[in-house]
Amino acid sequence: MxxxxxxxxxxxxxxxxxxxxxxxxxxxxxxxxxxxxxxxxxxxxxxxxxxxxxxxxxxxxxxxxxxxxxxxxxVQPVTARRSVGSIAHSVRVETANYDYHYLCTELRKKRMIPVIVKIRAKTAKEFGALVRHAGEEYIFVLKGRVVVTSEFYDPVILEEGGSIYLDSSMGHAYLAAEGCEEAEVLGVMSSADDEHMQTLLTMHEDRATVGAGSGGERADVGGLRGKRR
Structure with missing residues (x-):
């Protein structure tokens, strides 16, 4: 039958x-x-x-x-995946505006990308073009004060302990607020794209240096993407 x-x-x-x-x-x-x-x-x-x-x-x-x-x-199978992360074992990507520390990078096809970001840029002019990428993101301020600018909303200032959730495809930028030399935030970026981490690293490719941890040897982003498991 x-x-x-x-x-x-x-x-x-x-x-x-x-x-x-x-x-x-x-x-x-x-x-x-x-x-x-x-x-x-x-x-x-x-x-x-x-x-x-x-x-x-x-x-x-x-x-x-x-x-x-x-x-x-x-029904999705239980994968029992886990990864213990720390800045010492993160993948560091340095750009003119941010110092990214990507956590738990040994796991592939993550639906959430955790990252510690140190923010240096202080003005929109210094930052340059707004950032856009697929998915959504959540930012929690760990240290300092952060100005969040976006293409559809007026700038908003987040104090320590403050947070924001936004559509990542909307142009956006995070700036260190006046009187704050450097701010630090925890960001979690999500997307339906299984290779979202790879997409984010590609965004940095032309204007970044990469290292492993806080004192690791630097490598190019393309090489790093090829080595991830």
Whole structure:
């Protein structure tokens, strides 16, 4: 006895049902018009690969999860992964504005990237172009005072113990506030991209030096990306 595979429309209906979304809510989350989603769910239209990729990224899912037929298919195995991190064993990336200490770098395909950042730039002019990359990030001020600037909001000052959560694709910059020589923050960056760490390191490639720990030998970013396990 053979069973036919579910259509894309059935899979999207199941996905919407599992999350309790209306068509309008799913359209708002995915950026795909409600009329298009409705036609797909009724098997009158299909989606291109680019649209499926957009759908998965906007919903914060892997492509494979879009095609899961039931909740059992979404159960993830326990990997028992763990990594104990410290600045002494971090990967250091120095740029004109920041001194990054990437933690737990031996783990690949992390969905969260923890990093200690020392902030030196004090003005928008000194900083230069705002930074943009995929995903979201959370910043917690450990030392000093930080000015957070972004393309859609007025600057905000964070004192020690203050924090901010933002969309990383929005242009943004962190500056040391007036009277603060250097600030230090804990940042956690997340993305649906399994190789987000590699993407972040690529951003530094043309304007950074890299080292292992606080006194390690320096290496180029491209070489470092090739050596990570």
């Amino acid at each position: 053979s069973s036919s595979a579910p259509t894309l429309g059935a899979l999207l209906r199941n996905l919407r049902s599992r999350n309790g979304w209306t068509l309008k809510e799913m359209g708002a989350k995915s950026g795909i018009p409600v009329s298009t989603l409705s036609k797909v769910e009724h098997d009158r239209l299909t989606l291109s690969y680019d649209k499926l990729l957009q759908l998965s990224q906007r919903l914060g899912m892997r492509m494979s999860e879009l095609f899961a037929e039931n909740d059992d298919a979404l």
